[in-house]
Each structure stands twice: as C-alpha cells, then as structure tokens.
Amino acid sequence: MPANSAGKRVTAFVGSARKKHTYSAVREFLERLEARGSVEYEIVPLSDYRIETCRGCKLCFEKGEEFCPLKDDRDVLLEKIMASDGVVFASPNYSFQVSGTMKTFLDRLGFLFHRPRFHRKTFTSIVVQGVYGGRKIVKYLGFVGRGLGFDVVKGSCSTAFEPMTEKEQCKRDKTLARQSKRFHARLIGSRDHVPTLFELMIFRMSRQSIRLTLDDSYLDYTYYSDNGWFESDYYYPVRLGVVKRSAGNLFDFIFARISKARADQG
Ligand SMILES: Cc1cc2nc3c(=O)[nH]c(=O)nc-3n(C[C@H](O)[C@H](O)[C@H](O)COP(=O)(O)O)c2cc1C
Incomplete structure (x- = not known):
C-alpha cells in the first residue's frame, strides 16, 4: 500500500547498468526530495532484475497479463509501482532513446496503456546524455507516463561528459533542485490533477x-x-x-x- 500522509513513498527505476551519471542524478534528486520532508525512497536498478524481451503474442492485451508466457520479475516491479505514491523513470540516452533495459521494462508494462492503473501517482523522468538528444527522451517518457495513468511532472535532461566538469555538475544540480521542488509540491499536494x-x-x-x-x-x-x-x-x-x-x-x-x-x- 502507498505510504500514508505521514510519508510518501517514491520509487526510482534506473535503466543504466552502472552506478554512474544516471544513478547519481537520481540519488541527488531523491535526497533533495527527502530533505523537503515526508518522503521515503527506494532506488531500483532495473539491471538487478530479470526482465525478458516481450514476444509480441498480445495475450496480455487480449486475455490478461496473467497469461503472459514470460516468467520474469515483471510483477515484482509492478508491485513496487503500486506500493508507491511517486515514481521516477531514469535512463541514460542510448542512441537517442532510452536504454534497452528501460525499453524492455516499458514493453513489459505495455498492457497498461490499454488498462491504465497508476492514477493519482506522481511521475517524473530523469535523462542523462553525453551530448545531444536527451530532451526528446524526456518528452517520450512524459508521454509514456501519461499513457500509464500517472500524474506527470516535467522531467529533466542533464549532460555528463566524462569526466563531468564542475560547470556541468553545477547546472545538473540546479536542474534537479528545481525538478525536486516541482515534484514534491505535486506529491504532497492534496488536489487531484485536473486533466489538460x-x-x-x-x-x-x-x-x-x-x-x-x-x-x-x-x-x-x-x-x-x-x-x-x-x-x-x-x-x-x-x-x-x-x-x-x-x-x-x-x-x-x-x-x-x-x-x-x-x-x-x-
Ligand atoms: C551505447 C551508448 C549509446 C549512447 N548514445 C548516446 C546518444 O545517442 N546521445 C548522447 O548524447 N549520448 C549517448 N551516449 C552517452 C551516454 O548517454 C552518457 O555517457 C550517459 O552519461 C551514460 O549514463 P550512465 O553514466 O548512467 O551510464 C551513449 C552511451 C552508450 C554507452
């Protein structure tokens, strides 16, 4: 069950196999969120879970998700979302899209675009890029979040050359500070989001x-x-x-x- 008014539970799903820039941006965001009060969080590196590639049989669409022939950790991850008040999808920019790990995860949730169930949960995205293309991924993840039923707060894209310069670090921190403020206001706010x-x-x-x-x-x-x-x-x-x-x-x-x-x- 989601945490009660004493605390909101936020879960961040990270689509990078290494604990570098995407992971540290997520941690920075969540620590800032926690500092604003009434938030507890968990970081879920998707690479720690078994997520198989969708075979496209569409049994989940037509008969129900319980008929999926794949036996992986989909339902464990789904339960984590259901138990959260707020959710973050975070991914590095790989070839101008989310990472393969993140995309495989999204495909495993594909039936939820038909039968959305995450209403009243606050969502945002964090994308980290090397050079270019991340903003479109933020838009994509926002669209995905809405399709799944989430209340979407605008995501962020930051740039991380290796090694990250002090200027990039400073810019990233400012961006994540603003994002955590926006997200916290919606997460704690009692008013239901009025649809656009x-x-x-x-x-x-x-x-x-x-x-x-x-x-x-x-x-x-x-x-x-x-x-x-x-x-x-x-x-x-x-x-x-x-x-x-x-x-x-x-x-x-x-x-x-x-x-x-x-x-x-x-
Ligand atoms: C396979 C691969 C593809 C990438 N494609 C892009 C790209 O299209 N655009 C870009 O700006 N950066 C690209 N990058 C760079 C990563 O987005 C960047 O290094 C990011 O910080 C990686 O996140 P991580 O530190 O969490 O692994 C790519 C990196 C890899 C490994």
Whole structure:
C-alpha cells in the first residue's frame, strides 16, 4: 500500500547498468526530495532484475497479463509501482532513446496503456546524455507516463561528459533542485490533477473506441466498465470547468463518429 500522509513513498527505476551519471542524478534528486520532508525512497536498478524481451503474442492485451508466457520479475516491479505514491523513470540516452533495459521494462508494462492503473501517482523522468538528444527522451517518457495513468511532472535532461566538469555538475544540480521542488509540491499536494485538454481528449478517444468497437467479451471493455469509465468525466472524479466539459462532449461526439465510420468500413 502507498505510504500514508505521514510519508510518501517514491520509487526510482534506473535503466543504466552502472552506478554512474544516471544513478547519481537520481540519488541527488531523491535526497533533495527527502530533505523537503515526508518522503521515503527506494532506488531500483532495473539491471538487478530479470526482465525478458516481450514476444509480441498480445495475450496480455487480449486475455490478461496473467497469461503472459514470460516468467520474469515483471510483477515484482509492478508491485513496487503500486506500493508507491511517486515514481521516477531514469535512463541514460542510448542512441537517442532510452536504454534497452528501460525499453524492455516499458514493453513489459505495455498492457497498461490499454488498462491504465497508476492514477493519482506522481511521475517524473530523469535523462542523462553525453551530448545531444536527451530532451526528446524526456518528452517520450512524459508521454509514456501519461499513457500509464500517472500524474506527470516535467522531467529533466542533464549532460555528463566524462569526466563531468564542475560547470556541468553545477547546472545538473540546479536542474534537479528545481525538478525536486516541482515534484514534491505535486506529491504532497492534496488536489487531484485536473486533466489538460490533451489528456481529456486521449481519455475520451480511448473509451469511445473501446465502447463502440468492443463488447464485454473483451478485457479492455470490462476494465473500463468495472471502473465506471464509460459514464465518468475522467478516470477519477474531478471538476472540469465549463470549457473542458464542453470540449469533453465534443470529443465524445467526434470519436463516436470516427469509431462508427471505422467499424462500418471494417
Ligand atoms: C551505447 C551508448 C549509446 C549512447 N548514445 C548516446 C546518444 O545517442 N546521445 C548522447 O548524447 N549520448 C549517448 N551516449 C552517452 C551516454 O548517454 C552518457 O555517457 C550517459 O552519461 C551514460 O549514463 P550512465 O553514466 O548512467 O551510464 C551513449 C552511451 C552508450 C554507452
């Protein structure tokens, strides 16, 4: 269970096999977070866990994640996320993307994009690069975080040549200090995140597509139905203003038309 109001539990998943720049950026971030109060943390180096490569059978999508033929540490890692109030995905920039370890981990969570379950958990990302390309990875991880249901706080990218210069170190520390302040405010804050128009659109699009193209013989359909998401404004009760409420109705209308047109064609 997540920690109670006396303390928030934050877990950082690190996609580097060595304890160098990504790991130390994560530790710096978490120590700053802890210093702000009411936070306990754990660092999870993904390379310490068995994470097998997804075979693409889609049994997790269609029948349920328990039917996955791979026997690895996916569920141990998943339980760590479920037991957290805040989550960090951290990766070095490898060939302009997250590391292979991080990507293999994300693929193992792929079914959760269909059946998101991390709402009300605060998320951020930490990317470390040698030269260039890390900012796009931060954007990518933010998008992934939203897809998994997290409340996403803007991530950070820092540069670490070897050896790291004092100037780079100073810049990195400032960046991580700002990020930990943002993250702490959202983690401790009691107000549920109000979805942006984009987040609202994604929710309405997903549910219209599921409602109109599937039926209760599909897991995704029953998941939405059991959660009350076919009737709700968003994944959790939230006050949408007049503009977002109207936009939501418009999204429902548009995506119903699109889903119907696709079904008629198919
Ligand atoms: C296989 C590999 C690919 C890399 N690709 C990039 C890259 O595309 N862009 C970049 O800026 N740095 C790249 N780097 C540099 C790393 O991002 C950088 O050294 C980072 O600090 C490594 O993190 P670590 O110290 O946690 O291992 C690459 C490093 C490796 C080992």
